[in-house]
Amino acid sequence: MRQRLEVKDLTGRIISLSRRVGVLYLIAFLCTASIISKRNFRADRLDYLKPPLVKLVKISQGQESARPEILEPYIEFYEKVNEYAGSGADILAVLGFCCYYYGDEEKAISFYEKAVVLDPGCLWPQYNLGVIYFKKGFYSKAADSLEQALSIPPDVTAKSLYASFIYWQLMKEAKVLDGSIAVGIKEGYEGCYRLLMLSYQKLQDYQKMLNLALYATKSVPDSKDFFYYYAGFAAYQLKEYRQAVYFLLESLRINPRQADVLQYLGLSYGELGEKRDSEDALARALGLRRSNPQESPAQTEKNINVRLF
Amino acid sequence: MFSVLKKESRGNVFIKNFFLFFPPVILWVYLFRAFLYDQAMLNRDAWNAYQYINFYIHNIVHGVYPMWNPFFAWGRPNLLHLRTIGEFNPFFYAIPLLKSLGLSVTLSYFIFMVAYYFLGLAGFYLLVKRLTRDKMAAYLAFVLLAFSILGRILFSSPIVILLFVPTVWFFYFLFAFAQERNKLFFLGMTFSVMLIAITYVPFYFLTIFLILTICLGVFFFRDAVSFLGQCLVFFKSHKVFAGSCFLLAVLAFVPGFLWYQSTTAGEYYASGHPVGQPAGAVALKAIAASGVGGWIDLEHLLGGIRRKEINLFYVPIFSYLLLWISIGNFLSKKLMVIFSAGFCVLLIILGNLTGVHKFLYEHVVYFKYFRNLHFFAWMVLVPVFVLFCAENFRLFMGRLSGAGLKKYPLLGFLFFMHLVFAAILYWQKNTVSAAYLTVFLSFFSFCFYCISKRPLRPWVWAFILFAVTVLQPIEIFSKVNVDDEQPADTSSQGRFIFNTHFSFSRPKIEEESDVDKSIAFMRDSSGVEAKKEGGKNIYRGTTRGYFLSESVNQNVLKEYVCHKFIIYDRVLPMEDADFDFKRLEQMLVKIENAAFVSGGYKAEGRGDSKSSGELPLLAETVSGNEPNFKVLHFDANSIKIRTHFDSKKFLVYNDSFYEGWRAFVNGKETKLWRANYAFKGLWVPAGESVVVLRFGMWWQYAVNYFLAGVFILVFIILIWMGFKNFFGSQLLMKTKES
Numbered sequence A: 001m002r003q004r005l006e007v008k009d010l011t012g013r014i015i016s017l018s019r020r021v022g023v024l025y026l027i028a029f030l031c032t033a034s035i036i037s038k039r040n041f042r043a044d045r046l047d048y049l050k051p052p053l054v055k056l057v058k059i060s061q062g063q064e065s066a067r068p069e070i071l072e073p074y075i076e077f078y079e080k081v082n083e084y085a086g087s088g089a090d091i092l093a094v095l096g097f098c099c100y101y102y103g104d105e106e107k108a109i110s111f112y113e114k115a116v117v118l119d120p121g122c123l124w125p126q127y128n129l130g131v132i133y134f135k136k137g138f139y140s141k142a143a144d145s146l147e148q149a150l151s152i153p154p155d156v157t158a159k160s161l162y163a164s165f166i167y168w169q170l171m172k173e174a175k176v177l178d179g180s181i182a183v184g185i186k187e188g189y190e191g192c193y194r195l196l197m198l199s200y201q202k203l204q205d206y207q208k209m210l211n212l213a214l215y216a217t218k219s220v221p222d223s224k225d226f227f228y229y230y231a232g233f234a235a236y237q238l239k240e241y242r243q244a245v246y247f248l249l250e251s252l253r254i255n256p257r258q259a260d261v262l263q264y265l266g267l268s269y270g271e272l273g274e275k276r277d278s279e280d281a282l283a284r285a286l287g288l289r290r291s292n293p294q295e296s297p298a299q300t301e302k303n304i305n306v307r308l309f
Numbered sequence B: 001m002f003s004v005l006k007k008e009s010r011g012n013v014f015i016k017n018f019f020l021f022f023p024p025v026i027l028w029v030y031l032f033r034a035f036l037y038d039q040a041m042l043n044r045d046a047w048n049a050y051q052y053i054n055f056y057i058h059n060i061v062h063g064v065y066p067m068w069n070p071f072f073a074w075g076r077p078n079l080l081h082l083r084t085i086g087e088f089n090p091f092f093y094a095i096p097l098l099k100s101l102g103l104s105v106t107l108s109y110f111i112f113m114v115a116y117y118f119l120g121l122a123g124f125y126l127l128v129k130r131l132t133r134d135k136m137a138a139y140l141a142f143v144l145l146a147f148s149i150l151g152r153i154l155f156s157s158p159i160v161i162l163l164f165v166p167t168v169w170f171f172y173f174l175f176a177f178a179q180e181r182n183k184l185f186f187l188g189m190t191f192s193v194m195l196i197a198i199t200y201v202p203f204y205f206l207t208i209f210l211i212l213t214i215c216l217g218v219f220f221f222r223d224a225v226s227f228l229g230q231c232l233v234f235f236k237s238h239k240v241f242a243g244s245c246f247l248l249a250v251l252a253f254v255p256g257f258l259w260y261q262s263t264t265a266g267e268y269y270a271s272g273h274p275v276g277q278p279a280g281a282v283a284l285k286a287i288a289a290s291g292v293g294g295w296i297d298l299e300h301l302l303g304g305i306r307r308k309e310i311n312l313f314y315v316p317i318f319s320y321l322l323l324w325i326s327i328g329n330f331l332s333k334k335l336m337v338i339f340s341a342g343f344c345v346l347l348i349i350l351g352n353l354t355g356v357h358k359f360l361y362e363h364v365v366y367f368k369y370f371r372n373l374h375f376f377a378w379m380v381l382v383p384v385f386v387l388f389c390a391e392n393f394r395l396f397m398g399r400l401s402g403a404g405l406k407k408y409p410l411l412g413f414l415f416f417m418h419l420v421f422a423a424i425l426y427w428q429k430n431t432v433s434a435a436y437l438t439v440f441l442s443f444f445s446f447c448f449y450c451i452s453k454r455p456l457r458p459w460v461w462a463f464i465l466f467a468v469t470v471l472q473p474i475e476i477f478s479k480v481n482v483d484d485e486q487p488a489d490t491s492s493q494g495r496f497i498f499n500t501h502f503s504f505s506r507p508k509i510e511e512e513s514d515v516d517k518s519i520a521f522m523r524d525s526s527g528v529e530a531k532k533e534g535g536k537n538i539y540r541g542t543t544r545g546y547f548l549s550e551s552v553n554q555n556v557l558k559e560y561v562c563h564k565f566i567i568y569d570r571v572l573p574m575e576d577a578d579f580d581f582k583r584l585e586q587m588l589v590k591i592e593n594a595a596f597v598s599g600g601y602k603a604e605g606r607g608d609s610k611s612s613g614e615l616p617l618l619a620e621t622v623s624g625n626e627p628n629f630k631v632l633h634f635d636a637n638s639i640k641i642r643t644h645f646d647s648k649k650f651l652v653y654n655d656s657f658y659e660g661w662r663a664f665v666n667g668k669e670t671k672l673w674r675a676n677y678a679f680k681g682l683w684v685p686a687g688e689s690v691v692v693l694r695f696g697m698w699w700q701y702a703v704n705y706f707l708a709g710v711f712i713l714v715f716i717i718l719i720w721m722g723f724k725n726f727f728g729s730q731l732l733m734k735t736k737e738s
Helices: A002-018 A021-035 A038-049 A054-060 A068-085 A089-102 A107-117 A122-138 A139-150 A153-163 A167-172 A181-203 A206-219 A220-235 A239-255 A259-272 A273-291 A296-301 B004-006 B010-033 B033-037 B044-061 B081-087 B088-098 B104-134 B135-146 B158-179 B185-198 B203-219 B223-236 B239-252 B254-262 B284-288 B296-305 B317-325 B335-347 B356-363 B364-368 B376-401 B406-428 B435-453 B457-482 B514-522 B543-551 B552-559 B580-589 B700-738
Strands: B268-270 B540-542 B565-568 B570-573 B595-598 B629-635 B639-645 B649-654 B661-665 B669-671 B671-674 B680-686 B687-695
Touching: A002 B158, A002 B223, A002 B540, A021 A054, A021 B335, A038 A139, A038 B296, A054 A089, A054 A181, A068 A089, A089 A122, A089 A167, A107 A122, A107 B700, A122 A139, A122 A153, A122 A181, A139 A167, A139 A181, A153 A181, A181 A206, A181 A220, A206 A220, A220 A259, A220 B135, A259 A273, A296 B158, B010 B033, B010 B135, B010 B457, B044 B081, B044 B088, B044 B700, B081 B158, B081 B254, B088 B104, B088 B700, B104 B135, B104 B158, B104 B376, B104 B639, B135 B376, B135 B457, B135 B565, B135 B595, B158 B203, B185 B239, B185 B700, B203 B223, B203 B335, B203 B376, B203 B565, B223 B239, B239 B254, B239 B700, B268 B543, B296 B317, B317 B376, B317 B406, B317 B435, B317 B457, B335 B356, B335 B376, B356 B364, B376 B406, B376 B435, B406 B435, B435 B457, B457 B629, B540 B543, B543 B552, B580 B595, B595 B649, B661 B680
Parallel strands: B570 B595
Antiparallel strands: B268 B540, B565 B649, B595 B671, B629 B639, B639 B687, B649 B680, B661 B669, B661 B687, B671 B680
């Protein structure tokens, strides 16, 4: 009898509980969750979160200043893409780009490191990783990344970019799908040479610097003056003054208005005992510096930045 | 709650209600004050509504029912836009009334919209009061809804408000009629249906009505059957009245039907709608894109704001708190109906996330004729959600009042629930500080209510509820509305312009931003690129105008359509099947002296006996009234010109060619040709002639003027019956008292 009463009491309580509003919420939630198409839900979420890509492209092209409030939606969007689509090198690379300009360099490095593991055949993650390391003063790591980047053939990079839907959307926004993407890749490789050169300079590895500079004078014909200067600079540091004079003169032949080049030319002449030439070159260097203090191969460092493509 | 008021006179009730509703109204106006000094940001839809309403009002005040709009997209039929706003709505006449008091067009429009919004809120208050039979719950619902997303919708999609207000009043009158069979309520229902029927999308209402009917049928089957029986009795005893109401409701569907018929020819094209089909038909993909699945985000829902963007479903956080503390409420049939109706609508507006909308699209005909599923969220989901909160609040207050000795465990429960809610808020990223304050104040308010020895005075409790409810909206709207204010330099001067006067040339407007482009498009602009917005085509106009803008160089077209009138000496026939747009483009560049004519034009035509070699190479453009060309009259639907040509000329009026236009020369009807692919052209004889171009048949105008009159008449009768009812019941009360 008592047991029966207890069972009745329990049943009554259960019925009472089941008639509460909370149970209705629970049932509605379960019903909705069971009939919702998760794939469509994710697509809708991404559509909703997707900010206009134009600003990101402009930041990459240096046409718009990168402010955290601009980058926040992009980080949120690409993090969601990463969550839904699974980690892809392209998504991670774009996330690395966004985080870098957002000011979170550690996160950017982490994303780029993952990206280069997943897709070792794309220049940009390696290049950007090198840029960030360099800017942080990790020259050895920067040199490693940039060497890796230079080992990737340009056509492999192009294939990697075109194969990615994420990049395709960005390239479409940047209006580079017509083939002008190759111009960007070319600039990227040139940037790699320049930054690698500067990394070797910071590491005081002048022999590697000399070898790279001489190689680059053939690979990047548009910037011969720059690489001849660094070849001359490396030769000067290696105390190969005659060689240094030759390279520096080659650089001046292409672009005579380089104060740094004239300075090292003067110093090299001085070491060789050619006092008159030395004084003349140093005086010209001084004059150039006064008239145009900005123009110098050493300014390269400031012009190189993290890019999308 | 307010039972004490029952013994008071209506006058006292009115005064008390005034003081009750004054704070929320004033606070709302303060939060959205930008509209008062012409700084409110209007997005594209709001722009459209503004233009459509004012264009209609301006014309109707001048005695013209605008069936055509010569200023939009080189001239286009105006019926779609009249259907968008529901032009016969007599409340629109408040705008010219306000204008006559010396207010600007913009301010008159905004005051009207805000007043109309509050009219809807008043209807909602009365509806909730009818359903819950609790004034406090109704008051809370009023405040919750006033400070929800609907307030913002006013400045982004006012069309939703234009649909929401009659919908709310319909349901108020319906439930009032269910409770007492009164002619006033029946006429109110009829008038609400009429207002909804004249819009081009009565389908939102129809969907809500059907869902609610099913839900009521399921949960209140016996009551529903009984109600239907009583309705039959009412109809039998008021045959003439009920028949007239039915006839009026049917009559209100006529403009929509006529518009639908006029679009079946495929001469009208609206982006997002398949070419060649009635303009109303929408592709499933386009509708699915308007689903709200992407907005489902707990953080954004509770936070209300994210990156200065307000949530699509925004309701004050106090409503979520109410639902949270009410999870222990017992389910009632009423709650089940409200919840089921809301849940059904939610399943529809989730678009392609559930198969519900797809099923309805495939099996219910009218689902093919409307998109913007998110309108449901604003029109239905938010009000139904608020109603659900209000009913839960009523039930919860019942538990609090009847707690007796169990009040201390209840206080513990309240503390626990508020604490958990605060923790959930803390866990979210975008919670505004006022949300925590709301939780804190809510806890103390309920505790205070629970432990106070004497029952709280209703006005004190109402004020507490008001304060708790509006804390978070104040912070949210302060942030959002301030950011949305239009910069001063772009306001006032150029923002609120709609064309009314004729000009011989269309201005070339080069605009930068997407919004400006849209505005330029709505003005009498030659800029065809203005039809593009953010890479998407937002064209709404004649189909041939659309194809022309897609096929001919836009700069060439822009230069060409600058001229409203061009006088040609000869014409060249060219039919659509083999239309050479390249050749047309070449002719338009210099405006060579030959117009292309389509539509069965037989042979090459020439105005006089001169050979082609003797004719001028270029056509003559008209830049203003001249001795041989004068515009005598112009309005939206017609133009009258006096010409004095030395020889027979082919006059091209660069206003879109469209079925329904007729031409008269010296009083005799003349064939109107389609010239230069998309425009109007006709032969005008030598000597003095009076040319009249007119859109539409006389009976179409007669029907529309008649309907405008009918709407005003029904509105006046409704107001009169309302007053009669109000004062009649007061008299009855006094008689009973004496």
